[in-house]
Amino acid sequence: MSDQPKKNKGIIEAITSFAERYVPDSYVILLILSLLTFILALIFTPSNPYQVVQAWGKGFWILLEFSMQMALIIVTGYALATTPQCNRLLVALCSQP
Structure with a gap:
């Protein structure tokens, strides 16, 4: 049982490391997709x-x-939704079965 959290943590760290190393920033993806769209439109x-x-x-x-x-x-x-009136209404609606 104690090995499970460590194993999950290892998998999560591996995925995070892969993403940080190889997945480009969103701005780079934006530029690539914009250029690809421009070329395809031409x-x-x-x-x-x-x-x-x-x-x-x-x-x-x-x-x-x-x-x-x-x-x-x-x-x-x-x-x-954070006003007291709406909060009371939401609590009343959610308490109904």
Whole structure:
């Protein structure tokens, strides 16, 4: 029984060591995927490089708008859920069978 936690810890440390050593940062992944998408868009669409960059820029701002909306929902939801009134309501709802 005492060997199990040590064995799990060894596995976890091995996975962590592998990830730290070989998995690139998210920014590097972003750059690689952006470059790959740019190249594939040039190959498989009738667009020139300028049009591909313009489309990427428009898509970026749409995604940024969406992510800010989701962040606003999370922050306002947390602020609302921590009020005493909502806390009492949540406790009452959760206590029902």
